[in-house]
Amino acid sequence: MTYCVAIKVNDGLVLASDSRTNAGVDYVSTYSKMHVFGTPNERLFVLLTAGNLATSQAVVNLINRDLDDLDAKTSLNTVEYLFDAAHYVGELSCRVQRGHAEALRESGSSAEASFILGGQIHGRGHDIYLIYPQGNYISASPETPFLQIGESKYGKPILDRIIRSDTPLNDAARCALVSLDSTMRSNISVGPPIELAFYKKDDLELERHALLDLNTPFFRRMQRRWNDGLRRAFNGLPRFEWERD
Amino acid sequence: MTYCVAIKVNDGLVLASDSRTNAGVDYVSTYSKMHVFGTPNERLFVLLTAGNLATSQAVVNLINRDLDDLDAKTSLNTVEYLFDAAHYVGELSCRVQRGHAEALRESGSSAEASFILGGQIHGRGHDIYLIYPQGNYISASPETPFLQIGESKYGKPILDRIIRSDTPLNDAARCALVSLDSTMRSNISVGPPIELAFYKKDDLELERHALLDLNTPFFRRMQRRWNDGLRRAFNGLPRFEWERD
Numbered sequence A, B: 001m002t003y004c005v006a007i008k009v010n011d012g013l014v015l016a017s018d019s020r021t022n023a024g025v026d027y028v029s030t031y032s033k034m035h036v037f038g039t040p041n042e043r044l045f046v047l048l049t050a051g052n053l054a055t056s057q058a059v060v061n062l063i064n065r066d067l068d069d070l071d072a073k074t075s076l077n078t079v080e081y082l083f084d085a086a087h088y089v090g091e092l093s094c095r096v097q098r099g100h101a102e103a104l105r106e107s108g109s110s111a112e113a114s115f116i117l118g119g120q121i122h123g124r125g126h127d128i129y130l131i132y133p134q135g136n137y138i139s140a141s142p143e144t145p146f147l148q149i150g151e152s153k154y155g156k157p158i159l160d161r162i163i164r165s166d167t168p169l170n171d172a173a174r175c176a177l178v179s180l181d182s183t184m185r186s187n188i189s190v191g192p193p194i195e196l197a198f199y200k201k202d203d204l205e206l207e208r209h210a211l212l213d214l215n216t217p218f219f220r221r222m223q224r225r226w227n228d229g230l231r232r233a234f235n236g237l238p239r240f241e242w243e244r245d
Helices: A053-068 A082-106 A156-162 A169-186 A217-235 B053-068 B082-106 B156-162 B169-186 B217-235
Strands: A003-009 A012-017 A020-022 A028-030 A034-039 A043-051 A113-121 A127-131 A137-139 A146-150 A194-200 A208-212 B003-009 B012-017 B020-022 B028-030 B034-039 B043-051 B113-121 B127-131 B137-139 B146-150 B194-200 B208-212
Touching (some): A003 A043, A003 A113, A003 A127, A003 A169, A012 A043, A034 A053, A034 A194, A043 A053, A043 A194, A053 A113, A082 A127, A082 A137, A113 A146, A127 A146, A146 A156, A156 A169, A156 B169, A156 B217, A169 A217, A169 B156, A169 B217, A217 B156, A217 B169, A217 B217, B003 B043, B003 B113, B012 B043, B012 B169, B034 B053, B034 B194, B043 B053, B053 B082, B082 B113, B082 B127, B113 B146, B127 B146, B156 B169, B169 B194
Antiparallel strands (some): A003 A012, A003 A146, A020 A028, A034 A043, A043 A113, A113 A127, A194 A208, B003 B012, B003 B146, B012 B194, B020 B028, B034 B043, B043 B113, B113 B127, B127 B137, B194 B208
16 A cells, blocks of 8 residues: 655645555565656656556656657657646556556456656646546645545545645645654555655755655654644543533 | 444443435435443443445344344343344344345445444443444454444544543543544545443443534534644644754
């Protein structure tokens, strides 16, 4: 399983992913699910992947091949809008899935993969897209300015409470970490390290791309403070009527 | 959809359920998903239901019919252990499902329902059981002393953090309310009012059976305090290294 989240705020983008993959419960490994593409000062794309690992790796390979091929009709270098890029990734994904779908179906598996694409092209706005296994895609809304793929439910309540379009970028990043931490506590198939990408709007390159091990003092401090803060919030809840006598 | 949670602590049991049911998105109604059975000073059962409403209603009807029938070979009045009661409910559920499974499958639906049964029989311990649609069942563990059915993921992180076997009963009830509140915020198919049952061990009858409307001053105060407490916890998280200059 996987958990990836992308947040679009007025100041820019935050994208975060875990790094655990598993085939069944007895073959667990660590893979990056965050892939960065682009040309500084021109365009920047961050792709998050969930679902069938062979499909998502093949899509990344095809993206890179098209980038190498200066005659390619479409590549992340040629698209004019971010939604063109989402469309392109969706097409690659469908093509890869079609190649293996029947064989996988026969063995009871699925070739499906989902993607989140975030980024900006010079002269356009920054944005995030969720690309479904069927190749279609949606962007986030101003009211719910985040997208999730993979094991998304455990980590959604805190995003629902905190994230707004005017949330500062660093707060959005902290919220993504809390969301991932909650998910890792509740589902062992989502695991460290956490990759975190910061994009300040109009920079056209990543400001930061951090790999956070759970054993870093920062991450441990964050987990402890969050846990303590939640307990304090819990202990501050009103008593029931019948507890007052 | 539905969300029900049962918590077993040393002092007793807390069971909570939402009240929303829906067929598609355009037929939404309010049904109780909590059913109480028993004989004071002798035995007490609380049944929570999720899944196909026709199945769970039929199971409750059959339980009541068996209770009325003094010659019934098995009923909630005759079982000797709580796991016998879980087994009995599982058998009723399978029987009801079999009667409609084929017709429902043809129309692309499912007759499946899940149950949580909590309670105590005189002379035995208090306990909770989750009864799967297949009729088999599990109890909670001392390390994870809660069970959930329905839309369980949004509300699990707070249970994971707070609930232990030695959690006081009123704290367990507050935690169940927070868990339900988080779920209702993230999934509109889970909705009010909330039913809450308190059982103090060895009482052999319910101490309280409350129906909480979201508009009560208590519930509003709880939601506000929890929201404020979460925000305070979030604002207290450590700054990133690069924020310190």
